[in-house]
Amino acid sequence: MADPSTYRPAPGEISTSPGVYRFRDADGRVVYVGKAKNLRSRLSSYFQDPARLATKTRTMVFTAAAVEWTVVGSELEALQLEYTWIKQYRPRFNIMYRDDKSYPYLAVTMNEQFPRVQVMRGDKRPGVKYFGPFHPAKAIRETVDLMLRVFPVRTCSAGVFRRAQAQDRPCLLGYIGKCSAPCVGRISPAEHRELAQDFCDFMAGDATRFIRELEAAMGDAVADLRYEDAARLRDDVAALRRVFERNAVVLPENTExxxxxxxxxxxxxxxxxxxxxxxxxxxxxxxxxxxxxxxxxxxxxxxxxxxxxxxxxxxxxxxxxxxxxxxxxxxxxxxxxxxxxxxxxxxxxxxxxxxxxxxxxxxxxxxxxxxxLHKSRRTGDLTARSAALTELQEALEIAEPLLRIECYDISHSQGTDVVGSMVVMEDGLAKKKDYRRFNVTGEAARDDTASLRDVLRRRFSRLAAERREGVPLTGQIAEDGETGSEERRFAYPPSLVVVDGGAPQVAAAAEVLAELGLEDLPVVGLAKRLEEVWLPGDEFPLVLPRSSEGLFLLQRIRDESHRFAIAGHRSRRTKGMTASVLDEVPGLGPAKRQALLTHFGSTERMRAAGIEGLTEVAGIGPRLAEAVHTALTASAPAPADPSVASAPADTVTP
CATH class of the missing domain: 3.30.420 (Nucleotidyltransferase; domain 5)
Known part of the structure; x- marks a missing residue:
């Protein structure tokens, strides 16, 4: 930990104006962001006698190694910049509320051509209408099931929708009346969007209008002796009432x-x-x-x-x-x-x-x-994680706590489509935001150890470069100063590097780290066959007890790395195997190619549509349609030769 006196700025250097400040640690990470009406007064308060500081404030100033600040024009600007920096850097010493993920939202994707009703967690997508959150979780499914009786909006995924378009046949919900089946043209895009808007209006509180309209239609059906229609409308009204009355009125109706x-x-x-x-x-x-x-x-x-x-x-x-x-x-x-x-x-x-x-x-x-409830659920999990991290740290004789562990694996098919994976655990929990994949090509793809060297060199070269550059100097910075938080986060050093493999893989990893001047990073390998832990330079592996919590932790991160690598390899291999003939058509970019696939659903239907049919797609002119048709026709499988098919078995055809 750094001594605050080593990076304390001189009082005369700090402005007395409003501003925002940030503390960085020795690796350049922003650990705290704050705002102040008077920067000089606020920053000076952090550098008083440490014994007078609150415990967690004292920990923060000793964790930091530099402080920077930006002067702004008003307290409102300071509030806005502080929020921007907290969102950008997510400092560990700032207050950060974690969504407990208990309550899903009902979302309507009004930003799509055919809006879809689905369950989503979070509310970060523009153009999507959200309702909820719902509690308990099953309430959202009950709500959707009831609402689809009256508002049969699409609920299927994009893949199911495209498949139904290609087959010209709706899914089960279309047959039972809980989807209007826009995929097969039973309803136009404009009519389906209007239906989705009615769904949103009802969920937003305008329920009385729809219930009144259905009751009026039910009365007309009874008057016309259409009793089956009246019974269906009666059930629709009951369904909407159940949704509408799920939440009781607690305040005057104009309360927002x-x-x-x-x-x-x-x-x-x-x-x-x-x-x-x-x-x-x-x-x-x-x-x-x-x-x-x-x-x-x-x-x-x-x-x-x-x-x-x-x-x-x-x-x-x-x-x-x-x-x-x-x-x-x-x-x-x-x-x-x-x-x-x-x-x-x-x-x-x-x-x-x-x-x-x-x-x-x-x-x-x-x-x-x-x-x-949160504490009762967390106690056992937190205890197990802490025990696993402590046990692993002691077994490997590592001085620093294992706050961040990174694991690497390589996946390929006989040396082709090689993909390396990097997964991250912080405090024993997966941090998927920091996961990375590396496509390995050329000479580096010749074998696993060469691929691993390439992946580690690409991952840690930035960290080595930043260590040579050093921590930014304490002092004032411009308001539009360095904002490369994503790049800096990728360069943060792990407490432990884990590779999937035995002595050869560990030796390769240690060689790369030594080459980059990062010998202080601990490296271990976990071999699959006997779950042995290999350390660099050791002739024999470290064998942890089968009941060891530390071994369980290594196995979890190794298996997660393996899964992530295989998923990346399969995705890369699938893209190579399904490369469409459309990729070779001059002037046909990704957007127009996607528009053709969305409209027709398959290359076979494009080929059958002809040039005139292709021009119905927005952005496809006659010349481009002709080029697409020519490419599709050239790639069509040749018809079977009838003479060959009817030739006797012992006939040799030229």
């Missing part, structure tokens, strides 16, 4: 609000939010965060609102009223920021009396129960 509550202990904080729309509870959502920083509830509320609404792809999800247990710090700037995102006034306040205060108490009870 989100109600937040928190519950904390010494280590973690749980958050719950109820989404109130048209006076009804339309959704519930929860987060949990580790308390890595000693801050008050007002700061936690501010960070929570920034994370929840800053990531909202659909700004309509920001309500007119945000109810919180305590007013956030910098409430005025936060209100102005949210109002700018929404395009209308947003009110942040603490309810003092009445139904809203009672509902806040209910949300708080949910937060208390959520934290208790």
């Amino acid at each position: 609000a989100d109600i937040f509550a928190l519950h904390s202990d010494e280590l973690e904080t749980a958050v719950q939010v109820f989404h109130i729309r048209q006076g009804r509870i339309r959704g519930q959502r929860g987060w949990v965060m580790d308390r890595v920083e000693d801050v008050g509830e007002d700061v936690m509320v501010e960070e929570l609102l920034k994370q929840v609404y800053g990531d909202a792809a659909d700004t309509e999800r920001i309500p007119a009223e945000v109810l919180v247990p305590v007013m956030p710090s910098e409430a005025e700037q936060l209100t102005e920021w949210l109002s700018g995102l929404r395009g209308a006034r947003v009110s942040i306040r603490v309810p003092q009396r009445g139904a809203k205060q009672d509902l806040l108490g209910t949300v708080r009870q949910n937060a208390e129960m959520a934290l208790g």
Whole structure:
């Protein structure tokens, strides 16, 4: 750990204006981001007597090795830049709320030609309408099943949809009336989009109109003695009522609000939010965060609102009223920021009396129960992970804790389509955002050890280069300064490098690291046959007990690396095997090629359509259609020769 006095800037170097600052560790990682009305005053507070600092603040300043800052024009600009940097760098000492992933959303992909109703987690895709979250999870499936009676919107995947188009035959839902089957032309794209919009309007709260229309149609059917139609409409009305009445009215119908509550202990904080729309509870959502920083509830509320609404792809999800247990710090700037995102006034306040205060108490009870459930689920898993990491660290005699483990594997088919994989575990959990694949070609693909050398050299050359460059100097930076967070994250050093294999693979890995000047990175190999652990230079392997938690951890990351490598290899091999003749047509780019495949479904149907049929696709002119048709015709299989087919078995044909 660095001594804060070694990178403390001189007070005269720091501006007294508003600004944003970030602390970096010895590897260049941003470990903390903060904002201040007065940069000089705030930064000086971190470099006082360490004994006077809070425990976690003291840990942060000793973990850091440099501090940088940016001067901005106002406190609102500081709030915006702080949010941008936190989202970009995800610093370990900042408050980061983790979505507990318990509540799926009902989503309608209005950004597609044929909108699809599906279940999604998260709300980060623009052009997609989200409803929920739902609790319990099965409620969303019940809702979809009921809604499809009245609004038969497409629910199938893109692959199923294209296959139905190619076969000109709908799937099962199309036959039983729970899909309008736009794939086979039973309904036009415009009519299907209107149906999807009606679905969205109903889910958004405009249910009374649809129920009234169905009841009127049911009355007309009875008057015309169409009793079967009336019975079907009666069931449709009952289905919509069940969906509509699932959430009780809790506030006046014009209420649009989100109600937040928190519950904390010494280590973690749980958050719950109820989404109130048209006076009804339309959704519930929860987060949990580790308390890595000693801050008050007002700061936690501010960070929570920034994370929840800053990531909202659909700004309509920001309500007119945000109810919180305590007013956030910098409430005025936060209100102005949210109002700018929404395009209308947003009110942040603490309810003092009445139904809203009672509902806040209910949300708080949910937060208390959520934290208790989270802790009961996490205890066993956290204990096992900690034991595995500690046991592995002791067995390998590594001085530093195993915070980050990277594992590498090679997959190929007899030396072709070689793919290397890199998977990452941090704190014993997979970090899929940092997974990487490497396509290996040329001389490096001659054997496994050569491929492994190539993969490791490409992965660690950037780390070696950055170590030579050193950590950025402490000081002021421009507001539009270095933003290559993705590149820096890839260069972070692991605590342990694991390769799939025995002594040859370990020797190859150690050779590459020595060549790059990274001899301090520990390397081990896990051989599949006897699950032996090989270390560089050792004549005999290290054999861990079969019941060892450390061995289980190595096996999990090795198996995950193997799976990831095989998936990449299969994908690469499939692309090579299914290279279409369309790839060779001059002037036919990826977008037009995809448009042809989407329209026709297969090259056989394109060939049968002829030049005139090809020109019906947007962007395909007569000249390009002729080129496509020529290429398809040339690639068509030759018809069987009747004379050859009818020749006697002993006849030799030239």
